[in-house]
Amino acid sequence: QVQLVESGGGLVQAGGSLRLSCAASGRTFSNYAMGWFRQAPGKERDFVATISRSGGATYYANSVKGRFTISRDNAKNTAYLQMNSLKPEDTAVYYCAAGPQAYRLGADSVNYWGQGTQVTVSS
Numbered sequence: 001q002v003q004l005v006e007s008g009g010g011l012v013q014a015g016g017s018l019r020l021s022c023a024a025s026g027r028t029f030s031n032y033a034m035g036w037f038r039q040a041p042g043k044e045r046d047f048v049a050t051i052s053r054s055g056g057a058t059y060y061a062n063s064v065k066g067r068f069t070i071s072r073d074n075a076k077n078t079a080y081l082q083m084n085s086l087k088p089e090d091t092a093v094y095y096c097a098a099g100p101q102a103y104r105l106g107a108d109s110v111n112y113w114g115q116g117t118q119v120t121v122s123s
Contacts (some may be wrong), residue, residue: 002026002112004096009117012056012086016121020081022096022114030054032111033102034072034079038119045095049081050102057102064090086121094119 008020022034035050049060058070060072079096094107096114098106 002029002098004098004112004114006094006096006114006117009094009119011122013122014086014088014121014123016086017082017084018086018119020077020083020094020096020117020119022081024077024098029077030065030074032098033100033105034070035097035099035102035105035110036070036081037095037097037107039095039116040092045107047106049095050099050105051079052102059102083119088121088123090119091120091121093117
């Protein structure tokens, strides 16, 4: 079992930045690819970014490419999502996820989810 706890969400103006953190406990953190998904009201949970077990490979949704950066610190059992140049359409609940692989990690393949953290971007 892996427990994931997100933090760092909040309210920010368009063009601003936020850094989300995902602290993991339980099984060996480095055994899992890590990812971030988001869900806006009335919409499905969508892929945002993933990072491989070692951190050597990252993948991004086209909508966030060039603005968001995913990273991980295996010594601290923590994954991060740095979000810059935020837009109102980035408003959603952001979920941390642990899964078997970073490439093409879909929501239905995720092994563990965090509880989510709200990100609201005002215009």
